[in-house]
Amino acid sequence: MNAAARTAISLEKVSKAFGSFIAVDGLDLQVAEGQMLALLGKTGCGKSTIFNMIAGLTEPSKGRVTVDGHAPFRDFDTFRGKMAIVFQSDRLLPWRTAIQNVELGLEILGKSVEERRAIAQRWLDTLGLRGHEHDYPHALSGGMRQRVSIARAFATNANILLCDEPFSALDEMTARKLRAEFVKLVKENGKTAVFITHSINEALEIGDRIVVLKRPANIAIDVPLTSETTSENKEMIRGEIQTALAA
Numbered sequence: 001m002n003a004a005a006r007t008a009i010s011l012e013k014v015s016k017a018f019g020s021f022i023a024v025d026g027l028d029l030q031v032a033e034g035q036m037l038a039l040l041g042k043t044g045c046g047k048s049t050i051f052n053m054i055a056g057l058t059e060p061s062k063g064r065v066t067v068d069g070h071a072p073f074r075d076f077d078t079f080r081g082k083m084a085i086v087f088q089s090d091r092l093l094p095w096r097t098a099i100q101n102v103e104l105g106l107e108i109l110g111k112s113v114e115e116r117r118a119i120a121q122r123w124l125d126t127l128g129l130r131g132h133e134h135d136y137p138h139a140l141s142g143g144m145r146q147r148v149s150i151a152r153a154f155a156t157n158a159n160i161l162l163c164d165e166p167f168s169a170l171d172e173m174t175a176r177k178l179r180a181e182f183v184k185l186v187k188e189n190g191k192t193a194v195f196i197t198h199s200i201n202e203a204l205e206i207g208d209r210i211v212v213l214k215r216p217a218n219i220a221i222d223v224p225l226t227s228e229t230t231s232e233n234k235e236m237i238r239g240e241i242q243t244a245l246a247a
């Protein structure tokens, strides 16, 4: 990552309370443009709450969340087409074919039929789905459906991708292959990505940076991974993460 990269996502002293329950407590987290951040933590530590605040679905109780300089909850409309989300389940519309699902975001953005068809076709091709454009989701395997939802996320040309365990419902071989393709596409297209995962292996495979949360969501470990991170370094990091998650 370029040391001078701009901050794409910023959480400053952010807390989120549900009634008297504090789910996120004074979190400071900055994500640089072009960074792939893997966010790891035990069940219930607040990952989804953080995700929802970045996506503009939840307002922080205290502190400031900004994405590209705007507050995602208050300025929700500013983010139309600028943030895309890939969920654990593919969330495809069953009555639309693969290409119609990919076109959906482009339709909302007001692209012409020709333009959206061309963009959707290009992304389906990139994701290896040529020949399946007109298949309905029920006719596709889980891995193929997730490929469609990744194509849909990239098709809108959003700079920021929020990913909530997108590969966790797939078998490990399918997940590994898709994960590698996904990382390549994120890098080639200069996206900033926040990637929630429960898997240490996955975090080590995809992240430029791994943040491990402790409960209530605050940072236990924040470690960068670079091309110079050796496999021995990764094993040390794995040990640290395991200790943090066991605490």
Ligand SMILES: Nc1ncnc2c1ncn2[C@@H]1O[C@H](COP(=O)(O)OP(=O)(O)OP(=O)(O)O)[C@@H](O)[C@H]1O
Pocket: 018, 021, 023, 041, 042, 043, 044, 045, 046, 047, 048, 049, 050
């Ligand atoms: N709307 C809500 N009302 C009350 N409590 C909530 C609400 N949303 C989340 N919480 C609580 O906040 C805590 C953090 O939840 P969150 O879903 O962010 O955790 P998580 O790390 O994403 O968990 P998981 O890994 O299981 O998805 C949990 O204890 C949860 O019960």
